[in-house]
Amino acid sequence: MLRIAQTLNGQLLAAMERAFPAAAEQARAAGQCLDPQLAPASKPEFGDFQANGALPLAKPLGQPPRAIATAIVEQLAADPAFAELFEPPQIAGPGFINLTLRPERLAAEVQARLGDGRLGVPEVEQRAPVIVDFSSPNIAKEMHVGHLRSTIIGDSLARVLEFRGHPVRRLNHVGDWGTQFGMLITHLKQVAPEALITADAVDLGDLVAFYRQAKQRFDDDEAFQTTSREEVVKLQGGDPVSLKAWGLLCDQSRREFQAIYDRLDIALCERGESFYNPYLAGVVADLDALGLLVVDDGARCVFLEGVSGKDGKPLPVIVQKSDGGFNYATTDLAAIRYRFAPAPGGDGAHRVIYVTDAGQANHFAGVFQVARRAGWIPPYGSVEHVPFGLVQGEDGKKLKTRAGDTVRLRDLLDEAVERAEADLRRRLVEEERSEDEAFIQHVATTVGLAAVKYADLSQNRTTNYQFSFDRMLALQGNTAPYLLYAVVRIAGIARKGGDLQSGGPAALTFTEPQEWALVRELLKLDGVIAEVEEELLPNRLCTYLFELSQVFNRFYDQVPVLKAEDPARSSRLALCRLTADTLKLGLGLLGIPPLERM
RNA sequence: GGGGCUGUAGCUCAGCCGGAUAGAGCGACGGUUUCCUAAACCGUAGGUCGUGGGUUCGAGUCCCGCCAGCCCCGCCA
Known part of the structure; x- marks a missing residue:
């Protein structure tokens, strides 16, 4: 119906210009255009479309809106191309023009879709490479309910954009690089060193437990904190022992993630934070060269324009910590630059979409501003944060297990399938139907x-x-x-x-x-x-x-x-x-x- | 303190670029099956759209104030 709407819009516009040439001329002189205000009919009894454009003309023309609508309709009826598509228009209410397609037109539209694999949805004329950044779990942790929405929404958006014909790159920006690894590797060196040199020496569940312990120690123990930070620096500096341990941990988590993605039939291309490691120093150096950097309290920052904090001072985006390390803002900046940069050495994207929770809105607003000021987003480029709200339980609070733990994604999916299965079995009994086990499993899973x-x-x-x-x-x-x-x-x-x-x-x-x-x-x-x-x-x-x-x-x-x-x-x-x-x-x-x- | 998001029927939510009498679903109440799966369909009840102003021919929708809830606010991501 989009093509018909477009045609109709042109016919309405022409009719308005014929009916009110002076007003049309005036609008054109002001660099504007008369607007038919074409919209889908708000109710079925009003037909297929409605044009509300007569109403706003009432005041400037000094005529009652219904008279204006009548004049437009007269011109419209005189247009043979219009009469071929539509029934005679009706004027209703204060001056709405209701438009109903001829039945044979509707039937012809249906007929056209019957032989069309795309069902009347055209491919885009301008293909624009799009990056959809979604899911993004952390290595050495299990996927949990916090990853649910990003994964599902991101996948669906990617599917829609792909269907429209855009080249889409689905990127999984996994957390495989920050302070967390320093913590985990330091802790594992002490409690389970075999995990750092042998693949699958401990299973992922244990790894998660170790991670939790490491986090605890990091928060409580200053010496551990220092060792962990040193470990990160070693890793980021390319120390072979650290790198090997890191690689093992990543492989293990990756397989676990993949099991979930396979189950959900979601395709993703992993490109974690570590990918941008080689570009971080360059990002900071370039910000410096552009004169955007300020050293504050030992940290290198870009101060944001138009965003001020507690004391009225502008808020900073920290791109290099006082200990010399980089953080997620640096990584996100490196990612933006890489994604918009042309093909060798970049993705050449025209549109970059981040599907993350709404809590990161400030962070992204800051990072986008810095990237823009640095000139890393081309004029044709668009960068969008697609935020979503929290997953809450039926009590209205953040969803937790009965024990108060985070809900694992795997468990959540299991329970949905189990409930679907129980429901199906109960109905089969009620309806005295009999189905084989493969059918039951397939239906319950789906x-x-x-x-x-x-x-x-x-x-x-x-x-x-x-x-x-x-x-x-x-x-x-x-x-x-x-x-x-x-x-x-x-x-x-x-x-x-x-x-x-x-x-x-x-x-x-x-x-x-x-x-x-x-x-x-x-x-x-x-x-x-x-x-x-x-x-x-x-x-x-x-x-x-x-x-x-x-x-x-x-x-x-x-x-x-x-x-x-x-x-x-x-x-x-x-x-x-x-x-x-x-x-x-x-x-x-x-x-x-x-x-x-x- | 600053910023963001949210506030619509008992509950969960839609509401497109400002357009006609604000819509679904669930729940409640009442009806429909000789017929393609009743997992459906038909009907009834239920609203000061948080609140007070403003803009306009017209505001749930845009602007300003206020109230309430959630989230974020320098070296975690």
Whole structure:
């Protein structure tokens, strides 16, 4: 529908200019343009589109808005290209112009999508290399609930951008470099030296425990702190023993992360903080050369413009600590520079997207400002922090286990799948169905993981997210199972003899309001995808898929498909097919595979 | 103290560039199955959009003040 909207916008604009040439001339002189204020109809009874542009003209023209709307509509009706697309426009309320597409136009749009693998969603004209930086767990720690949202949201955004045809690089900026390694290596040298020279000498669970102990010691023991800092310097300086130990730890964690990514079907390219190590000194030197550096309390800082702290003094971004070490701001700056830098020696990105929690907003704002002032973000480049809220338990507090520990991602996914399985088994008994074990495992896994992903994605990411297994696995409402079920119903029609493979009939004929509602819903896909691409809000796609499922279920409930006589039957089958394809495509962009039966 | 985010139905949340009578889902109440999976569908009840101003033809949406909650604020990431 985007192309039609664009055409319509042009026709409206032309009509307005013909109706009010003086006003158009005046606008042009002011370097502006009359605005038809075209929008999708706010309610189905208003048609497909509404143009609100008559209202703001009332005052400057000194005419009642309805009279203005009438003049626009007269000009519009005189445009044969418009009359071919639309029914005669209606003027409603204070001066809204309601526009309804001709039924044969709608049917033709559906027809075009039936033979189109992209379902009417065009590929972008201007491909722009995009980097999506997401997930980013820390080496020597397990992935936990804190990584859930970044991983799921980042993957979905990457999928949408890829589908639009952009070259996307999915980067896993793992924490594989900072002070934490000094701590861990120092501690391991004392308590489990074999872990530093032999692969898998201790398992990851123990490593996590060691990490916790190391952190404790770091906080309590000043001597340990000093040794740890020295260890970091050794590592960053390339000491072979430290490097070898570091490599072993990373390998072990990496395999563990990969198991989670495989399970979630998420592709990521690991490029940890350590990757930027060789560039850190250069970053600081260049900031110095640009005259941006200030030494304060022994630390080398860039003071931010427009951001002041407690005493009204500007806030600093510290790029080199007083002990000479670099920190995460330095790494992030090196990363920005590398990512925007042209191909050999850089990624040549046009857009860089960071999917991290909202708590890092200040940090990124600071780092982006410094990068911009240093000239590392090209004029065509955009760098965006895509923030998201905390995962909370049903008590409204940060999600923890009953014992008060951080929830491991693996456990969280296990529980979702277990609950889905228990639910499925209970229903099989109730419905006296019998299914083999492979079916049960496949459905439970798909539903459980889909529920976790969908619950997260369906919420506007900027707010905190209240995690609830019961709600996400519910079979009704805006949940993954409800959407999956809509796909399954259509697959059921195919099993009962409906042909969903062929291209559909030569001419589609629709008569029922439920059919038209479904047609209109199906045609919204391209607009929704464009919106997600621009605003990076996957919940818009979720809302759309849910509404599509609801409209389909209404249709399915009230309009017979297989029992209908033939002009209607094949047209309805075509609608079923396009609905299934649309749902599958949309779910795919959310990282959710469909099911044939459940 | 400064900054950020949030505040919409009993609960969880949508609400697009400011547009018509503010929408879902859950929960509550009532109905629908000889028929493609009732995991569905239809209906009823439920709102001073935190609050006070301002901008405008029009504000949940934009601006300012205030209140409440969460998060961040120099050498952790």
